[in-house]
Amino acid sequence: MLKPFVQLLGPDVPVLRRYLWQAVAYGLLSGLTLVSLVPVLSRLLGNDARAAAPWLVLTLAGMLACWVARRQVERAGVAVGVAILQGARQRIGDHVTRLPLGWFSADNTSRLGHVITQGMMAVAQLPAHVFTPVISGAVTPLVIVVALFFLQGSMGLIALLALPVLGVGLWLTARLGRRADQAFQRHFADASQRMLEFAQAQSVLRAFNGEGGGTQRLEQAIGRQRSAGTRLIYQTSLSVVLNAWLVQAIFAALLIAAALWLNTYLDRAVAPGSVVAVIVALSLASRYIDSLLDVASYAEILRGAYGQLETVQAIFAVKPLAEPERPQAPLDGSIQLRDVSLRYGPEQPDVLREVSLHIAPGSMTALIGASGSGKTTLLRLIARFFEASRGSVLVGGVDVRQMSSEQLAGQISQIFQGSYLFQGSIADNIRIGKPEASDAQVLDAAQQAGVGELLQRLPQGLQTSVGEGGARLSGGERQRIAIARALIKDAPILLVDEATAALDAENQQIIAQTLARLRGRRTLVVIAHQLSTVAMADQILVLEDGQLVEQGTPQALRASAGRYAHFLQQRRTAKGWRINAPSSSEDA
Numbered sequence: 001m002l003k004p005f006v007q008l009l010g011p012d013v014p015v016l017r018r019y020l021w022q023a024v025a026y027g028l029l030s031g032l033t034l035v036s037l038v039p040v041l042s043r044l045l046g047n048d049a050r051a052a053a054p055w056l057v058l059t060l061a062g063m064l065a066c067w068v069a070r071r072q073v074e075r076a077g078v079a080v081g082v083a084i085l086q087g088a089r090q091r092i093g094d095h096v097t098r099l100p101l102g103w104f105s106a107d108n109t110s111r112l113g114h115v116i117t118q119g120m121m122a123v124a125q126l127p128a129h130v131f132t133p134v135i136s137g138a139v140t141p142l143v144i145v146v147a148l149f150f151l152q153g154s155m156g157l158i159a160l161l162a163l164p165v166l167g168v169g170l171w172l173t174a175r176l177g178r179r180a181d182q183a184f185q186r187h188f189a190d191a192s193q194r195m196l197e198f199a200q201a202q203s204v205l206r207a208f209n210g211e212g213g214g215t216q217r218l219e220q221a222i223g224r225q226r227s228a229g230t231r232l233i234y235q236t237s238l239s240v241v242l243n244a245w246l247v248q249a250i251f252a253a254l255l256i257a258a259a260l261w262l263n264t265y266l267d268r269a270v271a272p273g274s275v276v277a278v279i280v281a282l283s284l285a286s287r288y289i290d291s292l293l294d295v296a297s298y299a300e301i302l303r304g305a306y307g308q309l310e311t312v313q314a315i316f317a318v319k320p321l322a323e324p325e326r327p328q329a330p331l332d333g334s335i336q337l338r339d340v341s342l343r344y345g346p347e348q349p350d351v352l353r354e355v356s357l358h359i360a361p362g363s364m365t366a367l368i369g370a371s372g373s374g375k376t377t378l379l380r381l382i383a384r385f386f387e388a389s390r391g392s393v394l395v396g397g398v399d400v401r402q403m404s405s406e407q408l409a410g411q412i413s414q415i416f417q418g419s420y421l422f423q424g425s426i427a428d429n430i431r432i433g434k435p436e437a438s439d440a441q442v443l444d445a446a447q448q449a450g451v452g453e454l455l456q457r458l459p460q461g462l463q464t465s466v467g468e469g470g471a472r473l474s475g476g477e478r479q480r481i482a483i484a485r486a487l488i489k490d491a492p493i494l495l496v497d498e499a500t501a502a503l504d505a506e507n508q509q510i511i512a513q514t515l516a517r518l519r520g521r522r523t524l525v526v527i528a529h530q531l532s533t534v535a536m537a538d539q540i541l542v543l544e545d546g547q548l549v550e551q552g553t554p555q556a557l558r559a560s561a562g563r564y565a566h567f568l569q570q571r572r573t574a575k576g577w578r579i580n581a582p583s584s585s586e587d588a
Contacts (some may be wrong), residue, residue, distance in 0.1 A: 004309040005080075007316045008088040008123070015083050019076035019127055020135070026069040027136035031143025033062030034287050038147060041280045070132075077128030084124040089116055092312070098320035098405070101385040102344070110190060111311055119308040126305050130298050137294035144288045151281040154257045159288055162250040166292060169246045170299050173239035180235045181307045184228040187221070194221040239303075243296035251289040321384065327404040330396020330411050333361035333492035333523035335382055340391035342381060350389070351377050352546045359539075361396075361492070364515070364524040366534045368567055369543035375527045376417075378543065379495045382525065383412050395493065413491035417498045419482030421470030426451070427462040429470075429481055433489035441488060448517075449484035450510035451477075483511060494518065496526040512536070531568070540564055 006013050036059045043052035096112065141163065149156030198218045336359070342352040352374050359365050367375045380386060381393060384400045393400050395411055403411075413433065421429050430442050437445075442462060446452060454477055458464040470478040486494065496515070512533055518524060519536065528534055535554055542550035542563050550563050557564035 004313045004316070005084075005123075008084055008091060008312060009080070010087060010091050012083040012087060015076075016080050016127075019073070019080050019131075022069070022073045022076050023132055023135040024139055026066070026073045026132070027139025028143060029062065029069055030066050030136055031140040033059060033066055034140065034284065035143060035147045036062055038151065038280050038284070041283060045280075073132050074128055077132055080127040081124035085120065088120055088123075092116060092315060095316060095320065098323075099318055100321055100387065101383075102380065103318060110192065111186075112315065114185070114188065114192060115308060115311045115315070119311060122305055122308055123312070126302075130301050130305070133294050134298050134302065137291045137298075140291045141288050144284050144291070147284055148281055148288070151284070152257075155281050155285060158250075158253050158257050159285070162253070162292075166246060166250065166296075170243060170296065173242050173299065180228070180232045181303060184225070184232045185307050185311070187225040187228040191218075191221040191225040194218045239299070240297075243299055244293070247289060247292045247296050250292065251285065321387070321405065322401060323404055324402045327407055328398045328402045329407060330398050330403065330492075332396050333411070334394075334396060335359040335493065335523060335525065336394040336397075337378075337381075338392045338394070340381065340388045340393060342377065342386060343389050344386075350546055352381065354391070355546075355548045356391075357541060357548060357551060359523060359525060361523050362520045363538040364519050364526065364536060366537035366540045367525065367527045367543060368529075368534065368540060368564065373543040374546040375543055376497055377546075379414075379497055379525060379527065382493075383414060383495060384408055411491055412493045412495060413486045413489040414495045415483050415486045415497065419479060419485075421466045421473070421478050421481060423466075423468050425460075425463045425465055426455070426458075426481055429466060430462075430484045430488055433485040433487070437488055442484075445484040445488035446481075448487050448514045449480045450506075450514075451480045451484055454480065483514075487514070491522070493523045493525070496524065496528070498527050498529070542567070 002016075005016055009016055036055060039055040040052050040059055043049070043055065092112075092115075141159070145156060145159045145163070147156075148159050194217055198215070335357075337355050337357050340352060340355045341350050343350045355374075355378065367378065369375050377386075381388060382395065382400075384393070384405075387401075395403065395408065400408055422432070426446070427439070427442050430445055431437050433445075434441070439462070443455075446455060446462065455461045464472075466473055466478075466481070470481070473481070508530060509532075512530065515524060515526065515533065516536055519538075526533060526537070534540065537554060539551060540554055540557055541548060542557070544563065550557055550560075552560075554564075558568060559565075
């Protein structure tokens, strides 16, 4: 459990170490203070109050020292919690920014959001409120066990053997509830995601679900969370009961050992000191059991927290993209793939298989193929969303693994099929591509992307707020702003993933003209289904089931009567479809 804490704290680890030493010292001091009661009780039971007085003073001094030490430990625990809240989120964020972009699936994103918000708050409370009683509850019995050995050997042996037995019992009950806890955390994150989705997509949900606002998916997620929570409550309650029973069984074993010892001496004379030793041993045994009950009572809290820490550890376990010690700068805007294959996981099939291609700087390349053929994956591989499973990807003549992330990001600009707008103005969103851009540059990029007509309709023009996720704009308007954001970056390579899919014919033409102007100035790699866009390309790459099956100029591929020629025929046929008016005979 400490490893995730070390990862979360980073350079603040000394704060954790200081706290742990103080907590252990507090546990030892508490145990020694309890043991100091042995001579006090022995002398009082032996009717020697004068001899008991110094030991009583020592016990009182120990109690005062324990109170002071507990205050110090709690302050140290709070300091650890504060360090986690202040720096842990930043460290998780720093790690996540270095992960492959392909890691950011919906499931991983929801888990990340959950652990950063609620998870970090739960983890930060552990040192001050949970670890202190658990550590002291684990250390104090060790001191008591030593004292029991001196007082009554059989009870000391039982108390010693009980510790590993209790440890195994706690481990088993933790396993009993761990799966239920993981299921609850997973469904909790999913329900949170659905709630956010429900709030953001009301226009779509109401359009297709009427006044109900499409609550079915949200209700299902909440229902799964409720069921998982119910199972977790039952299993947690069962674990608590089993832990308490186990501790009580240990206490019963200690009582039986004391009773058997006394029973042995019922018919013979017993030295008063032996009886006193048993009575004192029983007093220590009760304190021993109290400490174990403290540990058992916090076991379920620790198990729940361990689930959060496991999520943190899983995030840190994802290897970030390797950064070269001596980055190499790209020479130009060329792109080359050498026998590249890609699979998302060790047990999953290849989504790209032995793809080799070369894209000259300043040229325009069109990617075509059926849905699922690997077009988008190929674009993302060029941008290093993923690492190639085999082969190498070169940008500007340099393997992307030998370039720093900043160098690669500066070399490539991207237009996605579904683009996200941030809370702020239109100008703010365009400037993401080039933060230092002037108003004139922002306006020029907006005009190139076909945003000019939109700006004329908006009273505030470029300063118009787009709302959260661009909610105040239509899908086509959001896409045009995203295109302007990519254009203003002015990177040597522009990757375009069906950027005109959400645009009307007029704006499709504007973007096609923009791409035509960029030919020769940038390396363009475009996924497009528009014949006019494909026809502009210097070369066409045809993908099928993750393989490159055709490549060449539009003229050469059209003449070869292959897959591209078939694609061309399909598009021309679709473009020629008409809905004819009914004939006069049919009207009759």
